[in-house]
Amino acid sequence: MQRITNSPNSWRFFKKLQINIPFAEAFEQMSLNAKFLKELMTKKRSWRNDETVVLTEECSAIIQHKLPQKLKDPESFQIPCIIGEITVENSLCDLGASINLMSLAMMKRMKIEEVKPARLALQLADRSFKFPHGVMEDLLVKVGDFIFPANLMVLDIEEEAKASIILGRPFLATAGAIIDVQKGELTLRLHDEKMVFNVFKAMSYP
Template sequence: MPTYAKFFKEILSNNRKLEEYEIVALTEESSAILQNKLPPKLKDPGSFSIPCQIGSTNIGKALCDLGASVSLLPLSICQKLDIGELKPTTISLQLADRSIKYPQGILENIPLKVGNFFIPVDFVVLKMEEDTNIPIILGRPFLATTGAIIDVKNGRMTLKVGEEKVKFNLGRAIKEKDDGESCFRVDRVDEEVRSQFRKSKPDDLLKNFLVHSISAGTN
């Protein structure tokens, strides 16, 4: 039991009485709690992504991942961009679930436009399902090249190339994400009715209406 906890327990259980002018030394942890020196707890800010451009293609969100040792590009996007020839590679990637993936190849020195900068990036091209929200992953080599400084508390990222800097407000992109529950309605019935109405003749529609009306009245 910690010293301060034992002390409070003795006071509350009347096993120990304080003298009139007794000085009690508290631990550093107890002092921090009593003086409200503990920082407020913050929520998870989520993943960090930035807008960029490859060739003439704008990518709204590229994931900045300190846990990735390489920058990844899905094969489907690589084929759409047509930005260079894949070079063969013998490397293999171990994913978080410990499964092994073998890349299709590597794209070297691809100019990635971030703000006003053009950063040469080596992309490992992998055959995988394309994420439409965050299609590419920028790993540690990119973040090191750009001297990335991530302010997690304030949700900001600063990239520096030479003496020039570009700043991103990551919190704004996170707030745009809607995590609320949504309700969707599909008007398939109305669509089918309109389709059948266009196919049917007016006389047939009138006949069907009268038949159903008579049937409903007799029931």
């Protein structure tokens, strides 16, 4: 075994060092993150069988591909995120949505073949109904340097729809989100750290 000394070469050695262990096991070895993740997993809302979930007008417009050219607000709150190896540049943050949604096309790009059945109906703003393909549980959503677990309903949305992922109240609550409409800012918090997104400017770190 090579002896590691306190030198610049040793530091370069550690920077190149990779540990191939399951993500869950790595979190267990970091007590603070493990405790935080465990609390999030146990507090996530579950859906009842045959439940009907009412969606907002904007969420419905995206699903039905009827988004108008101009909305009442100057901009929607959208953030970039990474799920697995897929980067989503414009994930819609919707406080009016009681669930998180992902398009079926996005799920296929992630090469996920099986999802948990979801026996519920989604009621759109025009009172029509759509039925989800299923639900993906405990997906890890990376936003900047933060990672949050989330359940996402999978729905067959047209590929050219504006947003392939909608992050509703469950995700925003998990991420400790604070929305300032006047400033056009969305703040996400993890422990004592925070990250600010501005709909008018590029992402900034306080």
